[in-house]
Amino acid sequence: MTKIVEVGPAGYMPTSAPAMGVELAPEGSALLYGNTVTPEEAMRDAAIALLTRKNPTIFPGPQVLWDWKEDVAEKSAAILDLASEIPNCKIIPMPDYRPKYPKIDVKAEINPNHPNLTILDNRIEACIFVGVHCHYANLTLRMIRAGTNCYTVALCAYMGHEEAMASIRDLHASDIAKFKEIVIEERNKLGIKWETTLPPENPSLPKEDNSTLSPADYGEYRSLIMTKKGEHITDAE
Amino acid sequence: MSLAYITPSERFKKYLPKDYVELIDFGPFGKTQEEAGPGNMGQFKELMEEHPMCSGCWMAYYIRLIFAALPCPEETVTIGTAGCGRLAISQAAVPFIYGNYGDQNAMASGLTRAFRLRFPDKTKDVLTIAGDGGTMDIGFSMTMHSWIRGERFTTIMLDNEVYGNTGGQSSGMSPKGAVLKMAPMGKDFEKMPATDLAKAAGCVYIVRMSPTNIKQAAKVIRRAIFVAREVGPTFIHAYTSCNIEYSIPTEDVFADAIELGKGRFKFDEYMTDEAKIVIERVEGEEKVARKARKAAKVAAAEAVN
Numbered sequence: 001m002t003k004i005v006e007v008g009p010a011g012y013m014p015t016s017a018p019a020m021g022v023e024l025a026p027e028g029s030a031l032l033y034g035n036t037v038t039p040e041e042a043m044r045d046a047a048i049a050l051l052t053r054k055n056p057t058i059f060p061g062p063q064v065l066w067d068w069k070e071d072v073a074e075k076s077a078a079i080l081d082l083a084s085e086i087p088n089c090k091i092i093p094m095p096d097y098r099p100k101y102p103k104i105d106v107k108a109e110i111n112p113n114h115p116n117l118t119i120l121d122n123r124i125e126a127c128i129f130v131g132v133h134c135h136y137a138n139l140t141l142r143m144i145r146a147g148t149n150c151y152t153v154a155l156c157a158y159m160g161h162e163e164a165m166a167s168i169r170d171l172h173a174s175d176i177a178k179f180k181e182i183v184i185e186e187r188n189k190l191g192i193k194w195e196t197t198l199p200p201e202n203p204s205l206p207k208e209d210n211s212t213l214s215p216a217d218y219g220e221y222r223s224l225i226m227t228k229k230g231e232h233i234t235d236a237e
Numbered sequence: 238m239s240l241a242y243i244t245p246s247e248r249f250k251k252y253l254p255k256d257y258v259e260l261i262d263f264g265p266f267g268k269t270q271e272e273a274g275p276g277n278m279g280q281f282k283e284l285m286e287e288h289p290m291c292s293g294c295w296m297a298y299y300i301r302l303i304f305a306a307l308p309c310p311e312e313t314v315t316i317g318t319a320g321c322g323r324l325a326i327s328q329a330a331v332p333f334i335y336g337n338y339g340d341q342n343a344m345a346s347g348l349t350r351a352f353r354l355r356f357p358d359k360t361k362d363v364l365t366i367a368g369d370g371g372t373m374d375i376g377f378s379m380t381m382h383s384w385i386r387g388e389r390f391t392t393i394m395l396d397n398e399v400y401g402n403t404g405g406q407s408s409g410m411s412p413k414g415a416v417l418k419m420a421p422m423g424k425d426f427e428k429m430p431a432t433d434l435a436k437a438a439g440c441v442y443i444v445r446m447s448p449t450n451i452k453q454a455a456k457v458i459r460r461a462i463f464v465a466r467e468v469g470p471t472f473i474h475a476y477t478s479c480n481i482e483y484s485i486p487t488e489d490v491f492a493d494a495i496e497l498g499k500g501r502f503k504f505d506e507y508m509t510d511e512a513k514i515v516i517e518r519v520e521g522e523e524k525v526a527r528k529a530r531k532a533a534k535v536a537a538a539e540a541v542n
Contacts, residue, residue, distance in 0.1 A: 065249050068241040076246040091252045098328045101289040108254040204255040211263070215279045 004034030005165060008145040016142060017162035024159045024169070031160055031167040039168055043179050046128075046166040047186040049151040050086050053125035057090045058083050058199075059110050061132030063157070065095055071173065078176035079130060080198060085183050087194040092118060093202070097136050108204035112136040116147040124148075129164070130155040130171070137161055155179075239359075240267050240311050243330075260284075260330055266311045271527065275305045275455040284310055285329035290321060293487030295494055296395050296477035299448050300325045303366065303393065306455035307331070308462055313362040314348060316341045318376060320368035321402045321479075322395045339376025341365040342383035345390045362462050363390040369410035370400050373429050377409075384438035384470045391461045392440075393473045394431060401479035412501065417482060428501070435472040436507060442471040442516075443507040447498030449491065457506070463519045464512045471512075476502040 005017050022034040030042035050056040063069075064076050083089045094110045104111050110118040112132070119127070127150055129137055137154060141163035144150050153168075154161040155176065160169035168175060187194060243266050245253055250261075260266070263282040265273035273281040284304040290297035300322060307313050310331055317323035318336040327333045336344045345365045352361040365372075372380050372394040380392065398415065400406040405418030409429040416423045432445045442464040448454035454475075461471035476497050478485055485493050498504065508516065 060249065060252070062242075065246060065253065066242050067244045067246045068239075072246045073248075076248050080248055093249070093252055093254065095253060095257045096330075098330070098333065101287060101324075101328060105254060199252070201251045202254055213263070213280060218279065 001033065001035055001037075005031075005145070005163065006033060007149055007151050007165060009147050009149060010145050012146060014142065014146045022162040024162060025167065027170065030169065031162065031164070033165055034162065039175070040178075040182070042166045042168060043182045044186060046151075046153040047179070047183040048190075049126045049165070050089070050128070050153070050183065051187055051190055051192060053151055055090065055122055055124045056086050056088070056126045056128075057092055057122065057124045058086075058128045058130065059092055059094050059132070060130055061094045061137070062096055063133065064131030065093055074173040075131070075176065078173040078180070082176055082180040082183065084196045084198045085180050085187070085194070087187070087192060089199050090122070091199045091202075092122070094132055097133075105204055108202055112140040115140045115144055119144060119148045119150050124150055126151040126153075128153040128155060129161075130176075131157075134158055134161070138163060243311060264330070265305070265307075269526075269530070270306075270308075270455075270459075271530070273305075275302055275451050278302075278305050278451075284331055285325060288325035288328065290325055291481050293480045293485075293490045294321070294477075295480065295490050296322055296397060297325050299395065299454070299475055299477045300329075300366070302448065302451060302454055303364070303458055304329050304331065306458040307362070308459055309360070309362060312360060313364065316345050316348070316363065316365045318367045318371040319402070320371050320395075321397075322366055322368055322477075326366055336365075336367075336371075336376075339367070339371045339374070340379050341367050341371065341376060342388075342392060343379040345392075346383045346386065346388040349388060349390045360466055362466065364393060364462070365390065366393045366395065368401075368408075369394055369396040369398060369431075370408045373431055374409045381434065381438050384435060384440050384472070387439055387469045389465050389467075389469055391458075391465045391471045391473070393458075393461075393475065395477040396431075396474060397477050397479035397482070398428075399479050399482045401482045405482040431474050432472070432505065432507070435470075435474075439469065440472045441469040441509045441512045443474075443505075444472070445474040445502060445505045447476040447494045447502035447504075449494045449498050453504070460508075460516050464508070464515050467515050468509070468511045 004020050004022055017034055025031045025036050029036050030039040032042040032045055064072060083091055092110050097112050099113055100111055104117060106118045106121040138161060141152050141161055144152055145163055152164045153166045154164035155168050155171045157171045160167040259282040285301050288297050314332045315326055316334045316336055317326045318339050318341045342365050345363050349363045396410050398411045399417055400408055407415060407417050407420035407424040411424045412428045414423045432443050435443045442461055444457045461473050465471045478493055480490050
């Protein structure tokens with residue numbers, strides 16, 4: 001198989017996959033390095049990458065993070081089941097697409113506008129994008145191919161993505177479960193010992209009780225908060 | 238675009254970043270203004286917190302206030318355009334659409350119409366929030382035509398009287414004689430009569446103000462949104478100084494806003510009879526609901542005792 005879409009870094013502004021002649025896979029098929037293959041073939045290659053490359057990570061997007069549709073619960077459960085079968089897999093979410101200033105917390109989240117920051121900081125060499133809206137997934141996948149050596153897998157509920165190394169289309173929870181079985185099979189073939197373990201929780205999660213938050217908790221930034229009636233802040237900047 | 242969009246799927250909540258968990262637990266979504274509104278800013282997780290604006294930026298404060306005053310943030314979409322404001326608006330936890338070079342009101346026209354077709358049983362609020370350049374200069378034709386067509390959404394003009402984002406060119410809204418970095422001889426022409434233009438174009442609720450009074454500013458924002466839902470286009474012309482281009486020391490920004498509030502930004506509220514009926518009805522309903530909540534709270538406290 002000729003690899004048309006390869007693991008990067010392809011360099012700044014790489015030729016897009018469609019410009020290299022890659023077309024979306026027809027229904028019932030998948031894409032692997034830009035070639036149309038069977039979904040199982042693509043899943044098997046993706047599974048090997050996730051099992052053998054460093055710091056495998058799943059990036060769930062808004063479509064599976066938020067409970068906006070009936071099938072979300074089933075899909076998110078399947079994703080967590082899959083994650084628990086990949087040794088040392090992490091979950092770094094992409095909860096929405098707004099830009100983050102002054103800077104993104106790369107350990108806690110990934111943003112489609114600068115995905116390289118999260119991938120390079122965490123030294124991620126294999127990742128899965130699932131539940132990211134297609135227009136942002138396309139943007140992100142191309143940026144990752146341009147600037148990192150990360151193997152990308154796109155699990156898409158619609159037509160798939162040319163920019164990913166492996167792209168599965170028309171994804172349902174049952175397909176994720178099938179992917180999980182393939183991961184287990186390949187893991188056993190490679191002789192990797194692993195007990196089913198859920199990924200660690202988000203590192204940014206709060207330890208303190210915010211229900212008692214008051215302006216005093218803002219420290220030096222307190223002056224930026226509006227004063228209450230009758231309150232007079234003397235030490236404003 | 239609905240409460241479902243900020244409800245995490247059961248098993249993923251512990252994988253969400255802190256910011257989002259706080260927004261879910263302590264944010265204003267689905268809450269009343271007493272629980273999470275301008276009156277208690279700083280005590281709940283706000284929709285816009287960090288921003289890249291200059292120190293002392295009055296616009297950043299006003300944008301923060303706009304988001305705190307939204308009657309239904311989970312059903313709101315904001316549209317902005319090039320300028321300082323969109324830097325802050327775009328990172329609020331409310332869907333934001335970036336309009337190219339002043340076409341925000343044209344986009345909002347299409348969006349509000351589409352919402353009414355797609356969600357006939359829901360109330361979706363659309364706000365365009367843009368600077369004086371985006372609203373009255375570059376986007377002038379699209380702003381005027383949206384008003385003339387009677388499009389039902391709210392236009393908020395953040396008037397800092399200068400192109401602050403591009404180095405200090407004079408805008409149509411700069412006052413006559415204003416000396417700016419890129420207008421060193423002083424501006425030759427009068428400031429555009431934005432509220433008069435809005436009135437002539439058919440806006441049904443128009444306010445010009447310097448938003449120094451939080452309660453009043455929030456009330457105006459809410460009124461404009463309520464009227465836009467039912468009657469027609471609404472317009473808020475707010476003074477949001479550029480302390481960099483007008484060389485206002487940070488500590489004097491508030492005093493400057495107070496001063497202009499007495500001058501060319503003196504509070505002026507215009508509403509049509511139809512708009513007045515809506516405002517009186519909605520505010521009456523809110524008052525009744527507030528009283529009922531208070532009574533329920535007292536009853537609950539008494540029951541505990």
